[in-house]
Amino acid sequence: MATSAAPVHDEADPYPLSQVYPLGSRINDRGHLEIGGCDTVELAAQFGTPAFIVAEEDLRARARVYRDGLAALHHDSDVLFASKAFPCTAVYRLLAQEGLACDVASGGELALALAGGFEPARIYLHGNAKSEAELQQALAAGVGHIVLDSADDITRLERVAAAAGRTQEVLLRVTPDVAGDTHAAISTGQADSKFGFGIAQARAAIDLVADAPHLRLVGLHCHIGSQLLALEPFTRAIEALASLGSFEVYNLGGGLGVPYLEHQEAPSISSYLTALTDAARTALPSARRLLVEPGRSLVANSTVTLYTVQTVKRNVSTWVAVDGGMSDNLRPMLYGARYEAALANRMRSAGKGELCQLAGKHCESGDVIVRDVRLPDPRPGDLVVTPATGAYGHAMANNYNGVPRPPVVFCAGGDARLVVRRETYADLVSRDV
Numbered sequence: 001m002a003t004s005a006a007p008v009h010d011e012a013d014p015y016p017l018s019q020v021y022p023l024g025s026r027i028n029d030r031g032h033l034e035i036g037g038c039d040t041v042e043l044a045a046q047f048g049t050p051a052f053i054v055a056e057e058d059l060r061a062r063a064r065v066y067r068d069g070l071a072a073l074h075h076d077s078d079v080l081f082a083s084k085a086f087p088c089t090a091v092y093r094l095l096a097q098e099g100l101a102c103d104v105a106s107g108g109e110l111a112l113a114l115a116g117g118f119e120p121a122r123i124y125l126h127g128n129a130k131s132e133a134e135l136q137q138a139l140a141a142g143v144g145h146i147v148l149d150s151a152d153d154i155t156r157l158e159r160v161a162a163a164a165g166r167t168q169e170v171l172l173r174v175t176p177d178v179a180g181d182t183h184a185a186i187s188t189g190q191a192d193s194k195f196g197f198g199i200a201q202a203r204a205a206i207d208l209v210a211d212a213p214h215l216r217l218v219g220l221h222c223h224i225g226s227q228l229l230a231l232e233p234f235t236r237a238i239e240a241l242a243s244l245g246s247f248e249v250y251n252l253g254g255g256l257g258v259p260y261l262e263h264q265e266a267p268s269i270s271s272y273l274t275a276l277t278d279a280a281r282t283a284l285p286s287a288r289r290l291l292v293e294p295g296r297s298l299v300a301n302s303t304v305t306l307y308t309v310q311t312v313k314r315n316v317s318t319w320v321a322v323d324g325g326m327s328d329n330l331r332p333m334l335y336g337a338r339y340e341a342a343l344a345n346r347m348r349s350a351g352k353g354e355l356c357q358l359a360g361k362h363c364e365s366g367d368v369i370v371r372d373v374r375l376p377d378p379r380p381g382d383l384v385v386t387p388a389t390g391a392y393g394h395a396m397a398n399n400y401n402g403v404p405r406p407p408v409v410f411c412a413g414g415d416a417r418l419v420v421r422r423e424t425y426a427d428l429v430s431r432d433v
């Protein structure tokens, strides 16, 4: 299997799909998009729109490339699913089945990871503002490792662990002062960051942990940012960790970028893992155990969103408005993220037609899902697909304008199963007291 995103299609295919669709996607005889062997027009009829459609085999394939790839390069290793990218019980369950470990960034994600079947010992708790209750919850659950992020975190966890009569294994998050080329909102490796300890502060933090009788420091963690399309910042970050002494465990974070557009190039998972392990071998000779923590590169390309066109309006531009928007995909609005879009019911014309603004249904002008996308004669009732929405789509979905959040549907071998139902209006008032 190609380790970058690449749907499987044959060479002679006159209508090849963009690389950003899930593995195994194709255009069927009716000219409809098929995901996991399921016709998306039928999925829309059965489950409604908007909907997140997940190709289960794509998720499994990428998990295996990560797991087997890292194990082949470094014997003592583990791949942690950075679950903030797609915190859905069925996704946790699938990736636990595939043998991954799990990164959680809150008590809520911890509860989901446990519900999804992750062994507590293989869960890592992160967070720059963990509460006492979250730390108590992690200890009670028997979480394997807690990643310490501040001096307050150290003293608070020491107190909680002492009260519980436990010794907790911990990692220390280090901010190596390496910034990758990505949107400022998702860059975390720079010195002036709310995350972790700068190199200058890390030594004192290491001493503080050493003096805490109920904490056992096993290693360092660093995560420099997300959607990084170059490998060099990762290797620089690893080199920066070397100045802090020798540790047994290094968690090298996540951050590998993915292609969102047909011609966008991203490093393959295997070249990323090779770069990390090469750099670690040279710069961190004491590293017995290596961990990586991918979110986006595991899940982004596994999923597409289906929408139905509601209106087409022509003024200066052609505005094609669908039944979702910033309530199911905030990424274009928050990070200027670009997506592809096509009519899933007329895929043979993908990339052709009039230049359109694909807009959402929300009450603000910024609610544009894809700007300047060609759609072939779009009409109300057409089915729009935006691929590569598996990462941080469901995760950041919200109820703006009282819009119920979409369902999640898993597809494999021509069978579709609902794993998260659509929210209802009753759900919208279910917390009222």
Ligand code: LLP
Pocket: 082, 084, 085, 103, 126, 186, 223, 225, 226, 227, 253, 254, 255, 256, 293, 294, 295, 296, 297, 331, 335, 391, 392
């Ligand atoms: N580890 C840590 C400690 C993290 O903070 C993150 C992501 C990851 C791993 C996984 O990073 P990934 O492999 O997914 O790049 N909402 C933003 C992304 C925020 C990333 C937060 N941390 C977006 O939609 O682009």
